[in-house]
Amino acid sequence: MTLKTLLATVSAxxxxxxAGAEEMKMAxxxxxANSGLAEILLPQIEKDTGITVELLVVGTGQALKLGAAGxxxxxxxxxxxxxxxxxxxxxxxxxxxxxxxxxxxxxxxGDPAGAKAATKATEAFASIAEAKAPFxxxxxxxxxxxxxxxxxxxxxxxxxxxxxxxxxxGMGAALNTAAGMNAYIFADRASWLNFGNKGDLALLFEGxxxxxxxxxxxxxxxxxxxxxxxxxxxxLEVWLTSDTAKGLIEGYxxxxxxxxxxxxxxx
Amino acid sequence: xxxxxxxxxQAMRLVLAFDxxxxxxxxRSLHVTVTATLIASAIGLPLGAxxxxxxxxxxxxxxxxxxxxxxxxxxxxxxFVYVILSRAGPLGVLGLLFTPTAMIIAQxxxxxxxxxxxxxQAIRELxxxxxxxxxxxxxxxxxxxxxxxxxxxxxxMTAALAGFGRAIGxxxxxxxxxGNIDHATRxxxxxxxxxxxxxxxxxxxxxxxxxxxxxxAVNLALHILxxxxxxxxx
Numbered sequence: 001m002t003l004k005t006l007l008a009t010v011s012a013x014x015x016x017x018x019a020g021a022e023e024m025k026m027a028x029x030x031x032x033a034n035s036g037l038a039e040i041l042l043p044q045i046e047k048d049t050g051i052t053v054e055l056l057v058v059g060t061g062q063a064l065k066l067g068a069a070g071x072x073x074x075x076x077x078x079x080x081x082x083x084x085x086x087x088x089x090x091x092x093x094x095x096x097x098x099x100x101x102x103x104x105x106x107x108x109x110g111d112p113a114g115a116k117a118a119t120k121a122t123e124a125f126a127s128i129a130e131a132k133a134p135f136x137x138x139x140x141x142x143x144x145x146x147x148x149x150x151x152x153x154x155x156x157x158x159x160x161x162x163x164x165x166x167x168x169x170g171m172g173a174a175l176n177t178a179a180g181m182n183a184y185i186f187a188d189r190a191s192w193l194n195f196g197n198k199g200d201l202a203l204l205f206e207g208x209x210x211x212x213x214x215x216x217x218x219x220x221x222x223x224x225x226x227x228x229x230x231x232x233x234x235x236l237e238v239w240l241t242s243d244t245a246k247g248l249i250e251g252y253x254x255x256x257x258x259x260x261x262x263x264x265x266x267x
Numbered sequence: 268x269x270x271x272x273x274x275x276x277q278a279m280r281l282v283l284a285f286d287x288x289x290x291x292x293x294x295r296s297l298h299v300t301v302t303a304t305l306i307a308s309a310i311g312l313p314l315g316a317x318x319x320x321x322x323x324x325x326x327x328x329x330x331x332x333x334x335x336x337x338x339x340x341x342x343x344x345x346x347f348v349y350v351i352l353s354r355a356g357p358l359g360v361l362g363l364l365f366t367p368t369a370m371i372i373a374q375x376x377x378x379x380x381x382x383x384x385x386x387x388q389a390i391r392e393l394x395x396x397x398x399x400x401x402x403x404x405x406x407x408x409x410x411x412x413x414x415x416x417x418x419x420x421x422x423x424m425t426a427a428l429a430g431f432g433r434a435i436g437x438x439x440x441x442x443x444x445x446g447n448i449d450h451a452t453r454x455x456x457x458x459x460x461x462x463x464x465x466x467x468x469x470x471x472x473x474x475x476x477x478x479x480x481x482x483x484a485v486n487l488a489l490h491i492l493x494x495x496x497x498x499x500x501x
Contacts, residue, residue: 055449070359071355176466
């Protein structure tokens with residue numbers, strides 16, 4: 001490439017940053033983005049509605065914060081109690097359930113704590129705490145972190161001590177830490193299946209209804225933030241609850257496993 | 268070790284195939300960092316020269332603060348710019364958060380002290396040599412600064428390149444203010460962080476090698492264009 005063509009290309013990119021169709025920003029959780037479903041849904045959304053959805057991938061806590069500040073037009077998260085508080089604070093007009101997936105317990109394939117034998121999620125957690133086996137927690141106020149804490153609570157265990165390591169990072173970084181330390185970790189199935197650095201880790205516990213992980217869509221309240229693209233957010237909600245979305249969401253598989261179950265109700 | 272070789276070969280494949288995704292984030296990295304370096308140089312070079320040729324009260328403290336600011340943690344700069352540009356912040360109406368412009372602003376704040384500090388050091392030594400000559404020629408203050416900047420241009424280029432180097436590899440600040448949005452604010456460094464999070468170490472390393480190659484290419488290009496390091500001169 002000569003200098004001239006390089007300069008021409010660079011200046012084209014310079015100017016092209018704001019061109020294009022209608023754009024809206026949506027904050028989503030790392031577990032949703034890591035699943036790879038976004039790459040399936042976004043191109044189809046653009047085709048059907050003309051809206052380019054820009055994703056900000058953060059934890060549920062930060063996603064709701066972005067929505068409350070009006071920095072995004074909608075959020076797609078999975079932490080019911082926090083979502084209801086978000087609506088009560090006037091940050092969103094309503095909450096619409098879209099789909100669910102499930103959480104799993106991953107750990108060293110040798111399973112020193114015997115979590116595999118548990119029949120309930122709380123039992124699996126209690127056995128890990130009893131064995132004081134290393135456990136990596138997200139510790140970042142995300143939806144997955146909140147779900148993990150709820151299970152510790154239900155198991156009657158106060159997770160403290162050297163064995164409990166809160167890394168304060170996203171799902172991927174936490175899985176990397178767990179793989180490096182050969183520790184137990186609470187993860188969502190999608191992130192786990194898509195994760196490329198499994199090491200000696202294996203899926204040890206799954207299937208308890210308590211591990212149900214509901215995703216909900218919350219458009220940011222245009223009365224509080226007049227600049228938000230409420231029309232685009234509405235169009236996206238209609239699309240996300242449509243049969244097209246259902247087909248794509250339920251048809252998405254990794255290693256032959258269906259990850260998400262669509263459960264949006266017609267309004 | 269295996270990941271490193273896989274990363275190297277994947278980097279080769281991506282570059283040779285002119286992978287469109289790679290080209291896009293590489294050009295965006297260049298766009299953000301070159302713009303930030305130009306703006307920071309326009310502020311930092313004259314500032315460094317001005318501090319070198321002027322004697323004023325608190326000069327010692329100004330230099331100490333400037334040097335200390337070279338160590339500004341990018342995450343803090345990112346958070347600061349984020350709070351300012353957020354819709355809830357003072358400049359929220361501009362709607363700049365999560366755009367390349369926000370990333371440029373953060374990088375300018377990070378690298379201006381570096382460029383100013385290094386150029387101050389270079390100009391100060393040159394000023395010691397030129398002092399008597401310029402004074403005897405009755406050169407005005409702006410003429411002095413202009414002469415020093417021109418004659419010190421090679422050292423000043425090093426200052427600008429140091430700023431460029433810090434900015435092109437920076438991830439903490441631009442992750443916060445840019446948001447790593449695909450096709451909007453994703454650059455090489457944030458893509459590396461993303462792939463690391465997915466556990467795809469080979470691809471993350473491949474992008475890392477591309478980043479290093481890019482930094483070397485920009486430095487080489489500038490040295491060749493400006494004619495430094497020629498065989499005939501020391």
